[in-house]
Amino acid sequence: MVRVRYAPSPTGHIHVGNARTAIFNYLYARHEAGTFLMRLDDTDLERSTEENIDSMLEDIRWLGVDWDEGYLKGGDYGPYRETERKPLYDTYIRQLLDEDKAYRCFCTKGDVEEDRRKADEEHRAYRYTGRCAHLSQTDVAARLANGDPYVVRLRIPAEDVVVHDLIRGEVTFKAEEFDDFVIARQNGIPIYNYATVVDDALMHITHIIRAEEHLSNTPRQVFIYRALGFDVPQFAHVSLILAPDHSKLSKRHGAVSVGDYRLEGYLPEALVNYLVLLGWSPKDDREFFTVDELVKEFTLEGVGKSGAVFDKRKLTWMNHMYLGRKPAADIAAILRRDFAKLYEETFGDTPEGSVLTAIDLTKGNAQVLPDLFALARNVVCQEVTIQDEKSRELVTAPEGKQVLGYLVEHYGDVPFGLGDEAMSHWVEGLRDVVPLPPKKLYHPIRVALFGAKDGPEIVKLFLALEPSVILRRLERALAL
């Protein structure tokens, strides 16, 4: 039975890299009909505020990633917040100490700094000297009685570690690269590598799918698994997501968190689809996937090894495609929820039906959700705002005057209320009565009705807008 986990440090909105890791874990669990659990790595008390936890959860839910067990859901292996698991960590520290697989180190921070400096001077890598590795029982007892502070270090055996990585194959680390590292601080709080291992082992995690930055720490974790007598799980280290300059993707590059993209008006299905394709590829050439399809297709064999640059343009293209296919009612709901202020400003108390029509007319031209407001407002508002100078020139040009003049004069001929076909026919027929090339003929009409030369089809505009509104817009454009 496959059990995987996502263990974020809830420090706010989720970085897209972490989001992808969560998605991979989720997809893998679903594909294997296993269990996906979520655990909070909240030992960074400063940043793991309730507010930050909420932001994280909001993002993960927005993405559509749900978990079976863990934080807020419960399960047989809780608690699922590291801050609540201290007794467990203590138990195993005691076990390691009792079995002499770990030892108390009374070296002060000053001692360690001194050693480190010396190593630097002699141009060798710093390793803990082992000063406290073989203190006698009585020494230890005496110093304990004296109240001397200590950290706990793991004894590292002189054996190489081979990490079997499902993505990278066998990765070998030599024993001499490691020293007896600290697993519990002076204040008794365990360090990350140790806590994660205890948690993953106790929660029976079978596959650890995480970012590549953890690969170098994996041998340390393996030492801990072995010392504790736990089975070592399977590892799969996924490459990092890079910024266009190939550095680590961070805030200075603009939007980096799931929350950022939501705010900018990307759809979760587009973000998920895009993110999955960053590092994973299917067996065929398909690019668009529903979550169900991803669950069906996703395998770790399809995950690549190299780092991937986050290309916002492709994401935007993908979002554009998703937007064009999404039902107007669904889009409207998101607009009202996530862009309430803009929605109010643009649509006010416009009837729902008109809003939906406007969205339907314009969604194919929007890249991100907020684009819709600028596009749709000219369908819904009384007055049209001409978008650009070029468009304006089209209505003020002689041909523009000619076309609009004709329409105003023959306004009574417009077949309102007679259906699509009649309207379509009439629009086509304009070519016979106004002898202009198609572009010259239709562009001014679109500018007059919609405010821009590019946008919805003329036929659709005539069908969607109120006849009185159409007349007024034509007249106003003519008067420019």
Place this chain on the structure above:
RNA sequence: GCCCUCGUAGUCUAAUGGUUAGGACACGGCCCUUUCAAGGCUGCGAUAGGAGUCCGAUUCUCCUCGAGGGCACCA
């Protein structure tokens, strides 16, 4: 400095010890069309470099270079 990982076009990627190295974004052209978008066709553009094994390497091996990550009483 030491260790680890990675290296196919500007970007995401596919594939193979042997075809014209395939698809997508971006960019250019054409078609369709009342415009844009979408769709169809098409162009530009890649196996980092060097050795070696082999009849033949982008694929396997080694070196170099480049990029990224890790080496904490951070996570």
